[in-house]
Amino acid sequence: xxxxxxxxxxxxxxxxxxxxxxxxxxxxxxxxxxxxxxxxxxxxxxxxxxxxxxxxxxxxxxxxxxxxxxxxxxxxxxxxxxxxxxxxxxxxxxxxxxxxxxxxxxxxxxxxxxxxxxxxxxxxxxxxxxxxxxxxxxxxxxxxxxxxxxxxxxxxxxxxxxxxxxxxxxxxxxxxxxxxxxxxxxxxxxxxxxxxxxxxxxxxxxxxxxxxxxxxxxxxxxxxxxxxxxxxxxxxxxxxxxxxxxxxxxxxxxxxxx
Amino acid sequence: xxxxxxxxxxxxxxxxxxxxxxxxxxxxxxxxxxxxxxxxxxxxxxxxxxxxxxxxxxxxxxxxxxxxxxxxxxxxxxxxxxxxxxxxxxxxxxxxxxxxxxxxxxxxxxxxxxxxxxxxxxxxxxxxxxxxxxxxxxxxxxxxxxxxxxxxxxxxxxxxxxxxxxxxxxxxxxxxxxxxxxxxxxxxxxxxxxxxxxxxxxxxxxxx
Numbered sequence: 329x330x331x332x333x334x335x336x337x338x339x340x341x342x343x344x345x346x347x348x349x350x351x352x353x354x355x356x357x358x359x360x361x362x363x364x365x366x367x368x369x370x371x372x373x374x375x376x377x378x379x380x381x382x383x384x385x386x387x388x389x390x391x392x393x394x395x396x397x398x399x400x401x402x403x404x405x406x407x408x409x410x411x412x413x414x415x416x417x418x419x420x421x422x423x424x425x426x427x428x429x430x431x432x433x434x435x436x437x438x439x440x441x442x443x444x445x446x447x448x449x450x451x452x453x454x455x456x457x458x459x460x461x462x463x464x465x466x467x468x469x470x471x472x473x474x475x476x477x478x479x480x481x482x483x484x485x486x487x488x489x490x491x492x493x494x495x496x497x498x499x500x501x502x503x504x505x506x507x508x509x510x511x512x513x514x515x516x517x518x519x520x521x522x523x524x525x526x527x528x529x530x531x532x533x534x535x536x537x538x539x540x541x542x543x544x545x546x547x548x549x550x551x552x553x554x555x556x557x558x559x560x561x562x563x564x565x566x567x568x569x570x571x572x573x574x575x576x577x578x579x580x581x582x583x584x585x586x
Numbered sequence: 587x588x589x590x591x592x593x594x595x596x597x598x599x600x601x602x603x604x605x606x607x608x609x610x611x612x613x614x615x616x617x618x619x620x621x622x623x624x625x626x627x628x629x630x631x632x633x634x635x636x637x638x639x640x641x642x643x644x645x646x647x648x649x650x651x652x653x654x655x656x657x658x659x660x661x662x663x664x665x666x667x668x669x670x671x672x673x674x675x676x677x678x679x680x681x682x683x684x685x686x687x688x689x690x691x692x693x694x695x696x697x698x699x700x701x702x703x704x705x706x707x708x709x710x711x712x713x714x715x716x717x718x719x720x721x722x723x724x725x726x727x728x729x730x731x732x733x734x735x736x737x738x739x740x741x742x743x744x745x746x747x748x749x750x751x752x753x754x755x756x757x758x759x760x761x762x763x764x765x766x767x768x769x770x771x772x773x774x775x776x777x778x779x780x781x782x783x784x785x786x787x788x789x790x791x792x793x794x
Contacts, residue, residue: 333709404734426597426776451705451707495707584696
């Protein structure tokens with residue numbers, strides 16, 4: 329049976345993992361390569377690295393971290409942040425990324441999704457979106473959730489998949505950092521329109537939130553950052569808990585041996 | 587020495603890293619002589635079948651690969667690389683493969699439940715066939731171990747060469763072998779410890 333996936337997300341700035349709460353008040357956590365190895369050993373099914381540096385030097389440090397991680401951690405690595413061209417895809421894929429996540433770059437120029445999917449395959453292109461409720465509908469936001477693009481999130485998701493996105497990371501700004509659970513209503517609205525895997529992000533505060541998320545078969549993975557970084561939820565415990573509650577999970581030991 | 591065939595398809599960096607991590611001497615190469623000199627050959631690949639098989643022939647590496655395979659050198663295909671080792675694929679038309687493993691590639695779509703997404707993407711558990719339980723490629727693999735898949739087509743009509751399957755609406759061909767030629771539909775280089783153990787097992791298989 330295919331499993332649901334648990335994905336820690338590492339926001340990297342100047343070589344360090346940081347995570348904003350509601351996108352503000354960034355707090356330094358730890359060394360990204362060490363954290364990646366720790367999460368791999370804890371049973372993370374995949375890792376997402378977001379490059380949130382703006383400088384050329386920061387970018388160089390980031391690709392170096394990526395390479396060092398790819399040499400030690402053998403689970404899928406998704407990389408995002410500042411991806412605006414095929415050259416950006418190329419740069420991170422050469423350094424060990426398996427999938428590349430586009431956000432603002434695709435909003436500015438949606439054809440980037442088509443071009444990247446043609447060159448690298450749909451499985452390589454992840455469309456990441458920041459979604460917030462505005463007057464009863466779901467809008468796409470930009471720049472860390474500060475700018476309302478006015479675009480309808482459900483339509484944008486459908487368009488992105490039509491263009492060749494092989495997976496969606498759907499982040500709710502409304503629930504991000506609030507730790508009261510994922511934004512199920514919004515996630516299901518998007519899931520109803522697309523047939524690619526959906527990674528839910530924003531709002532996880534406790535293990536039960538993941539159980540609720542995965543009670544919806546349309547959702548394939550749960551992504552979180554600070555609750556894992558601060559060990560408020562431990563991935564190994566989370567996976568044991570979910571498995572005990574009937575959710576298919578990859579365990580470090582084979583299923584038959586348990 | 588393991589030679590990873592570079593014919594312009596897919597990302598070979600992770601694969602090479604995983605072999606490095608295991609301490610296995612390896613090289614990424616587009617030279618026929620490196621296929622001939624190698625003790626073992628890995629044929630990687632992601633993307634579209636038609637494009638990949640065309641590039642493999644155009645690269646001039648298909649002939650030496652076939653020759654080395656027929657001479658008994660251990661060859662392992664990964665993901666689309668495994669698919670190319672089969673006889674043919676029905677991915678957007680009908681395309682001739684290398685024919686080193688009996689069987690054809692058929693679409694998951696239409697053969698599995700409507701609610702299951704295609705591609706089959708993520709971690710799935712392995713069920714070993716009786717042949718798989720005896721095969722050296724799977725010697726460190728246990729029933730129920732999880733591996734990472736990304737694919738929309740899967741091997742059919744290959745019962746005799748099946749080593750392992752994963753359940754996704756149908757039993758999906760996860761690993762197959764015919765004599766010294768073998769392949770995995772999943773990505774061992776992205777399948778954590780389980781995947782590393784499979785690569786290690788491949789490195790220990792002797793040619794004929």
